[in-house]
Amino acid sequence: MSTSRRMLLAVIHLLLCSFQTSTGHFPRDCASSKNLMEKECCPLWRGDGSPCGRLSGRGFCQDIVLSNAPPGPQFPFTGVDDRESWPSVFYNRTCQCFGNFMGFNCGNCKFGFGGPNCTERRLLVRRNIFDLSVPEKDKFLAYLTLAKHTTSPDYVIPTGTYGQMNNGSTPMFRDINIYDLFVWMHYYVSRDTLLGGSEVWKDIDFAHEAPGFLPWHRLFLLLWEQEIQNLTGDENFTIPYWDWRDAESCDICTDEYMGGRNPANPNLLSPASIFSSWQIICSRLEEYNSLQTLCDGTPEGPLLRNPGNHDKARTPRLPSSADVEFCLSLNEYESGSMDKSANFSFRNTLEGNPFLQF
Numbered sequence: 001m002s003t004s005r006r007m008l009l010a011v012i013h014l015l016l017c018s019f020q021t022s023t024g025h026f027p028r029d030c031a032s033s034k035n036l037m038e039k040e041c042c043p044l045w046r047g048d049g050s051p052c053g054r055l056s057g058r059g060f061c062q063d064i065v066l067s068n069a070p071p072g073p074q075f076p077f078t079g080v081d082d083r084e085s086w087p088s089v090f091y092n093r094t095c096q097c098f099g100n101f102m103g104f105n106c107g108n109c110k111f112g113f114g115g116p117n118c119t120e121r122r123l124l125v126r127r128n129i130f131d132l133s134v135p136e137k138d139k140f141l142a143y144l145t146l147a148k149h150t151t152s153p154d155y156v157i158p159t160g161t162y163g164q165m166n167n168g169s170t171p172m173f174r175d176i177n178i179y180d181l182f183v184w185m186h187y188y189v190s191r192d193t194l195l196g197g198s199e200v201w202k203d204i205d206f207a208h209e210a211p212g213f214l215p216w217h218r219l220f221l222l223l224w225e226q227e228i229q230n231l232t233g234d235e236n237f238t239i240p241y242w243d244w245r246d247a248e249s250c251d252i253c254t255d256e257y258m259g260g261r262n263p264a265n266p267n268l269l270s271p272a273s274i275f276s277s278w279q280i281i282c283s284r285l286e287e288y289n290s291l292q293t294l295c296d297g298t299p300e301g302p303l304l305r306n307p308g309n310h311d312k313a314r315t316p317r318l319p320s321s322a323d324v325e326f327c328l329s330l331n332e333y334e335s336g337s338m339d340k341s342a343n344f345s346f347r348n349t350l351e352g353n354p355f356l357q358f
């Protein structure tokens with residue numbers, strides 16, 4: 001991940017802590033060997049006890065439809081990575097939801113809708129974190145803490161590949177808290193391909209340095225907001241943003257916000273920050289590769305940050321207002337090679353390659 005993209009997404013990174021690198025969403029109700037052997041993930045909607053809420057007209061169980069477009073030239077394999085033609089390695093039947101219904105069992109509303117039948121329009125506003133009142137800001141931090149301490153009722157993570165699960169006959173899944181679920185999803189979408197033995201393929205990423213960057217992350221953050229809304233019952237919750245334009249340093253890196261520096265160790269957070277007690281997950285990519293295993297959500301130590309101590313030759317400063325204006329002036333969403341070398345691509349420039357660097 002490029003340093004400048006890391007800056008552009010800094011607030012997200014600070015929040016999700018251990019970002020290293022497909023929404024690997026595994027509903028708890030679909031993690032049994034029966035589901036995996038039948039390749040069906042159509043859980044009951046608890047409102048009426050029918051798969052996909054079919055009896056209430058929410059949706060129905062259907063064969064998935066896959067694109068038959070070939071993979072890009074960057075990935076010269078087929079049938080070696082569980083994320084190819086997602087989610088077909090695990091499931092070939094899932095819930096197809098009608099109207100404003102959404103989710104693995106059609107139990108959720110589409111973004112922007114609410115109410116018992118998902119018919120009420122919801123207009124939510126994302127606010128500048130510095131415009132939140134102190135109680136609003138503290139509520140936000142309390143929500144994050146709650147998410148970090150609450151096991152996801154709906155999702156589990158796989159701790160092995162489909163092959164390691166003997167093609168589904170011996171499931172390997174475990175619980176994860178709601179916050180770490182999103183850290184894990186971000187890891188899973190961008191991890192390397194395990195090729196067996198000690199071989200890995202690193203030139204792969206389903207969420208970065210390609211056209212999918214913006215839609216993937218938009219869905220990711222919307223799902224995260226929705227999980228926090230459901231967890232807290234605060235239907236109006238939105239993730240605040242950090243406007244880093246022209247900032248000379250990380251001005252949210254204080255104990256009131258995302259955590260100040262520990263006076264005894266610049267890499268650690270100040271003991272006065274609520275985040276100083278947090279543990280990261282999914283940070284040891286080389287270790288997972290050498291073991292040919294997946295991140296299993298085990299705590300791997302405290303948050304390490306040291307804001308400002310990055311490679312200044314690569315990223316001299318936070319983006320300026322002029323950098324943002326330049327990016328917004330680009331008319332083409334994507335261009336040329338559609339990767340990290342794409343020139344005058346809005347997506348690539350937003351990701352931090354290559355123009356924001358000069």
Ligand SMILES: *[C@@H]1O[C@H](CO)[C@@H](O)[C@H](O)[C@H]1NC(C)=O
Binds near residue numbers: 037038039063092
């Ligand atoms: C889905 O997978 C099951 C189990 O492998 C298989 O029997 C079925 O034919 C598949 N369905 C489709 C539409 O591919």
Ligand SMILES: *[C@@H]1O[C@H](CO)[C@@H](O)[C@H](O)[C@H]1NC(C)=O
Binds near residue numbers: 103107108231
């Ligand atoms: C909301 O959270 C509850 C637990 O508080 C859980 O049982 C339910 O499945 C969640 N619903 C959705 C739609 O995410």
Ligand SMILES: *[C@@H]1O[C@H](CO)[C@@H](O)[C@H](O)[C@H]1NC(C)=O
Binds near residue numbers: 056116117
């Ligand atoms: C929701 O839809 C159900 C089934 O169509 C209906 O019986 C119920 O009255 C609706 N509830 C509301 C609040 O509109």
Ligand SMILES: *[C@@H]1O[C@H](CO)[C@@H](O)[C@H](O)[C@H]1NC(C)=O
Binds near residue numbers: 166167
């Ligand atoms: C899993 O499926 C693959 C491909 O169909 C097959 O080559 C392999 O032998 C299977 N492994 C097990 C443990 O069933």
Ligand SMILES: *[C@@H]1O[C@H](CO)[C@@H](O)[C@H](O)[C@H]1NC(C)=O
Binds near residue numbers: 233234
């Ligand atoms: C969410 O916002 C709407 C519109 O301002 C308001 O009517 C509603 O009461 C709010 N809900 C909660 C749970 O605060």
Ligand SMILES: *[C@@H]1O[C@H](CO)[C@@H](O)[C@H](O)[C@H]1NC(C)=O
Binds near residue numbers: 342343
């Ligand atoms: C982008 O522009 C540079 C400089 O003109 C050029 O060297 C490079 O080949 C271009 N990249 C692509 C993918 O076209």
